[in-house]
Amino acid sequence: MCGMYIATRNIKIIIMEKVNQFKIFLVDDDHFCLNLYEQHLFNIGCTDVTRFDNGTDCLNSLTQNPEIIFLDHNMDVLSGFELLKKVKRFNPNIFVVMVSGQENMKTAIDALKYGAFDYILKNDHEAEKMEDVLRRITEIQKEMSKSKYPFFKKLLTFI
Numbered sequence: 001m002c003g004m005y006i007a008t009r010n011i012k013i014i015i016m017e018k019v020n021q022f023k024i025f026l027v028d029d030d031h032f033c034l035n036l037y038e039q040h041l042f043n044i045g046c047t048d049v050t051r052f053d054n055g056t057d058c059l060n061s062l063t064q065n066p067e068i069i070f071l072d073h074n075m076d077v078l079s080g081f082e083l084l085k086k087v088k089r090f091n092p093n094i095f096v097v098m099v100s101g102q103e104n105m106k107t108a109i110d111a112l113k114y115g116a117f118d119y120i121l122k123n124d125h126e127a128e129k130m131e132d133v134l135r136r137i138t139e140i141q142k143e144m145s146k147s148k149y150p151f152f153k154k155l156l157t158f159i
Helices: 031-043 055-060 080-090 105-113 126-146 151-158
Strands: 023-027 048-052 068-072 095-100 118-121
Touching (some): 023 055, 031 126, 055 068, 068 080, 068 126, 080 095, 095 105, 105 118
Parallel strands (some): 068 095, 095 118
């Protein structure tokens, strides 16, 4: 069950100018969650959002080169972890954010171990966490574009 709470409030449009340029994939087998995530992203200015209700369709669409994937952990057929591993093999530079209703520390640690950029717990604060992730990714990309080092050296500066 998706716990995102969207109230009529002033949405922080301060996120950044690049947010609406991100190509974002949403992957969740819960259509209610997909609708909430998509609407929230539209509300904060993201216009290039593609939804998938299963991991297989997402995997088959990776040639569209998403920059960010918000990925449900618990899905049928292809689990979030399996999809995460395949996405990272396809393109390790895609920011994958695992979204889960499980408050299990091992699940969160495994997600990060397999290459997830972050782990968001499904609760009343999902919207703010998604915004925070987008802010951090924007900051990382800004810093990387300033540097004159090759990509792998840029990445090492953040570690």
